[in-house]
Amino acid sequence: MKGKRIAFSFWLLALFCLVFGLLFGMAGSLQYVFTGMLKEQFSFAKMRPLHVFLITQWISCAAIGGMYYFIPSVRNKGLFSPLLAKLHLFINIFIVMVAVSDFLNGKFTGREYMEFPLWIVALMISGWILAGINLLATVKPSYNTAPVYIWSWSTGILFFIITLTEASLWQFDHFNANIIRDITVQWKAMGSMVGAWNQLIYGSAMFLMCRISGSDKIARSKEAFFFYFLGMANLMFNWGHHTYVVPASPAIKMTAYIISMTELLILFNMIWKWLKTLNQEDKELHQSWRLLKMTDNWILLNLFLAIAISVPALNMYTHGTHITVAHAMGATIGINTTILLACALYIYFQERRSALPHMSKTFRRSLTVFNVSLLVFWISLVGMGIVKAAAVQQHTVFAEIMHKLQPWFRVFSASGFVLTAAIVVMVAPLIRQFTGSIIRHKPESASQRKPLTKVITIAEKEKQEPFSVTSDRS
Amino acid sequence: MKKKTTIFFLLFISYASYSAWVYTKGTEQNIPAKFTSQAMTGKQLWQQHNCISCHQLYGLGGYLGPDLTNITSDPRRGKAYAEAFIRAGGPTMPVFHFNDKQTEAIIAYLEYVDASVKNNPK
Numbered sequence: 001m002k003g004k005r006i007a008f009s010f011w012l013l014a015l016f017c018l019v020f021g022l023l024f025g026m027a028g029s030l031q032y033v034f035t036g037m038l039k040e041q042f043s044f045a046k047m048r049p050l051h052v053f054l055i056t057q058w059i060s061c062a063a064i065g066g067m068y069y070f071i072p073s074v075r076n077k078g079l080f081s082p083l084l085a086k087l088h089l090f091i092n093i094f095i096v097m098v099a100v101s102d103f104l105n106g107k108f109t110g111r112e113y114m115e116f117p118l119w120i121v122a123l124m125i126s127g128w129i130l131a132g133i134n135l136l137a138t139v140k141p142s143y144n145t146a147p148v149y150i151w152s153w154s155t156g157i158l159f160f161i162i163t164l165t166e167a168s169l170w171q172f173d174h175f176n177a178n179i180i181r182d183i184t185v186q187w188k189a190m191g192s193m194v195g196a197w198n199q200l201i202y203g204s205a206m207f208l209m210c211r212i213s214g215s216d217k218i219a220r221s222k223e224a225f226f227f228y229f230l231g232m233a234n235l236m237f238n239w240g241h242h243t244y245v246v247p248a249s250p251a252i253k254m255t256a257y258i259i260s261m262t263e264l265l266i267l268f269n270m271i272w273k274w275l276k277t278l279n280q281e282d283k284e285l286h287q288s289w290r291l292l293k294m295t296d297n298w299i300l301l302n303l304f305l306a307i308a309i310s311v312p313a314l315n316m317y318t319h320g321t322h323i324t325v326a327h328a329m330g331a332t333i334g335i336n337t338t339i340l341l342a343c344a345l346y347i348y349f350q351e352r353r354s355a356l357p358h359m360s361k362t363f364r365r366s367l368t369v370f371n372v373s374l375l376v377f378w379i380s381l382v383g384m385g386i387v388k389a390a391a392v393q394q395h396t397v398f399a400e401i402m403h404k405l406q407p408w409f410r411v412f413s414a415s416g417f418v419l420t421a422a423i424v425v426m427v428a429p430l431i432r433q434f435t436g437s438i439i440r441h442k443p444e445s446a447s448q449r450k451p452l453t454k455v456i457t458i459a460e461k462e463k464q465e466p467f468s469v470t471s472d473r474s
Numbered sequence: 475m476k477k478k479t480t481i482f483f484l485l486f487i488s489y490a491s492y493s494a495w496v497y498t499k500g501t502e503q504n505i506p507a508k509f510t511s512q513a514m515t516g517k518q519l520w521q522q523h524n525c526i527s528c529h530q531l532y533g534l535g536g537y538l539g540p541d542l543t544n545i546t547s548d549p550r551r552g553k554a555y556a557e558a559f560i561r562a563g564g565p566t567m568p569v570f571h572f573n574d575k576q577t578e579a580i581i582a583y584l585e586y587v588d589a590s591v592k593n594n595p596k
Contacts (some may be wrong), residue, residue: 031538036565043568044538045527110521112535143479151478166493174497176517177509179590181501183532188496229481236489247591248531249500254490320541322531388537397550398540 001078003072005135005438009089010065011344012434014058015427017096018337021054022420029416032409035402041291049115050103055332056113056197057096060160062340063200064088064131066151070207071138074150081139088130093121113190114167125164132157147210147219148228149312152203155232159196163189184248191239195337199231205295205339208288230262241310245319253312260310272296288349290367291342300333301378302327317393323385330378333419341426348433366425373418380412477587507589516583517584528567531587537564545586553581 028047030037072079079085099116102108108115141150167189169175175182206224210216218224222343240256305327308314318324345363384405391401520526528539545556560577561567563569572580 031566039566040561040568044536044566045524045568048527048536049524106524108522108524108527110524110526113525115524143482144476151482169497177514178501178505179509179531179587180503180505181497183534184496184501187534188493225478229485232482232485236485237492242534243532246534246593247503248496249503252496252500320530320537322537325537 003068003082006079006082006085006089007065007069007347008434008437010061010068010092012431012438013089013093013096014061014065014340015344015431015434017054017061018058018427019095019424019431020100021051021058021349024050024054026413026416026420027051029409029413033406033413038250045108046103046106049108050100052113053099053115054096055105057092059197059201059332059336059340061092062100062344063156063197063204065093066204066340066343066347067131067135067200070204071135071153074139076208077138080134084130088127088134091127091130095120095123095127111167111170111186114186118168118171121164121168125161127139128157128160128164132161147206147216148224149203149206149210149219151225151228152199152206152231153435155228155235156196156198156203157202159192159199159235163193163196167193180246180248183246184243186253187238187242187246191242192235194232195235199235201339202231204343205292208343209292211346212289233259235261238310241315244312244315257310257312260306272306288342288346290364291338291345294367294371295335295338295342298330298338298374302330302334305330305382317389318385321385321392322381323389326378326381326385329381333374334378337423341430344427344430344448348430351432351437362429363426365424369418369422370426373415376415377412377419380408380415384408384412476499489520493531501588505590507586509586510582512582513586515576516579516581519572519580523570532591539564542584542587543553543591544588546585551586556584557581562564 024047027042028044028051031039031042031047068085070081095116098120103115109117114121132154135153139146139150141154143151143154164183169185169189170182175185206219210219237258240252240258241260244253244256305323308318308323309327355411387404387408388401391404396404525542526535528536530536530541531543533541533543542556545551546553557577559567560570560572560580
């Protein structure tokens with residue numbers, strides 16, 4: 001089908017970003033353990049943006065790769081314009097190369113998470129516009145009848161365009177010359193951008209659930225739309241928990257507090273309902289299922305942290321501590337990465353089903369190591385946060401706090417190494433598969449294939465149960 | 475009939491209105507210090523050297539270094555203490571080789587930030 005190679009290329013770029021992002025993360029963690037080691041050459045000021053940028057690229061490129069792979073099968077026809085998708089791919093490759101080279105050479109804009117110049121942001125926005133054109137022209141959705149994943153993908157793209165623009169407003173003096181406004185708007189954009197990538201990822205997760213269970217009923221339910229709109233409200237209004245201590249209007253804090261603490265419940269509820277619809281045979285077959293099931297546990301764990309961060313009375317203690325990092329890492333690794341890896345595995349098995357038994361064994365072992373090391377990693381961050389919060393209350397000086405945290409830093413760094421190794425083992429066959437698919441793009445013969453699940457394509461389903469994403473029946 | 479698109483647009487209009495308020499009235503608090511051209515230079519240096527990667531302002535940023543929101547008015551640290559680190563680095567902080575003018579500009583920026591908030595967030 002047209003566009004598959006581009007989807008594989010996005011996945012490959014995403015997986016490379018993941019592997020290198022993890023390596024830079026490990027290098028950064030060493031700065032905590034071996035204080036001052038190579039601080040001039042590999043300063044934390046370089047390692048952190050490299051880690052953060054590559055990991056955010058992993059998430060967005062994988063979300064795009066998933067979308068480009070999935071959307072043609074929504075209408076059971078090729079991507080509207082592989083050329084536009086290819087252009088989008090080249091833009092992303094170029095952005096990654098320029099950003100990495102700039103960061104290694106110490107060129108920053110100092111905007112934490114958005115460390116690149118305006119022209120790079122403009123390129124990013126143009127890439128999202130191209131993705132939006134391809135989505136709308138391929139699926140031709142009638143939004144009143146479209147399943148929820150179409151809404152999620154569209155919302156994700158729209159808000160990437162909006163938040164990237166918003167994150168550049170500091171170039172104007174109206175924002176730049178007022179520190180309160182500058183920081184508030186910066187975190188407003190960043191907070192909503194996380195919501196935008198969540199929309200893309202949740203859209204793909206929903207699509208995947210429909211495919212594995214063989215029905216898209218879940219994606220059309222009132223409940224799915226209720227949670228979609230709740231997620232959208234969170235994207236728009238709950239960013240304020242980042243800026244509780246910034247002396248802007250108290251109404252920002254109040255708005256964020258009222259609207260928050262629901263976002264993680266959204267996905268947990270949907271996956272929970274979906275799990276109940278699966279039969280045992282499906283469960284045994286799908287490594288993707290294992291990953292999505294695992295996501296549930298991480299959602300629950302992160303929910304506690306989300307509460308700790310969002311309730312102002314608790315935020316007073318947790319803000320500025322590693323508890324915030326635990327929440328960010330728990331969400332990006334435990335939730336986003338597991339969902340994206342589930343999508344990658346689904347695609348892997350779609351392309352090379354003969355690999356299933358061998359992959360299952362290796363994969364299960366790596367998954368166990370992944371889970372255990374991530375739990376230790378997460379606990380070490382929460383531990384650091386608690387120790388730091390207590391020390392700050394006692395007005396302990398910073399150097400002493402860092403000294404007290406040393407044992408936690410060692411556990412954090414060691415578990416990070418193991419976690420990286422587990423992820424690398426898990427993604428190595430995916431990198432091989434996607435590379436092979438890009439070079440050859442030769443699907444398996446029919447004899448090599450074995451049925452993965454009772455997938456009913458939406459096109460087939462339309463015959464059984466009339467629905468069309470093309471005709472407006474409203 | 476078109477309930478979903480109506481909800482979407484209502485939410486979107488609320489978001490646009492809220493954003494406009496955040497860009498203006500919601501962040502209009504008086505800061506008892508002027509954002510001078512020296513503070514502006516300090517902010518540019520702060521950004522160019524990616525100080526936020528290790529330090530925090532209002533508890534936002536990296537955790538390898540301390541929060542600097544109130545460093546200039548902190549009785550235990552103060553301007554001279556900040557200046558010493560800016561000039562000579564520290565155990566984890568690289569030496570940036572700032573000249574006198576640049577050092578003063580960064581201090582001016584940190585004084586402006588300090589004036590914007592009374593209570594130390596961390």
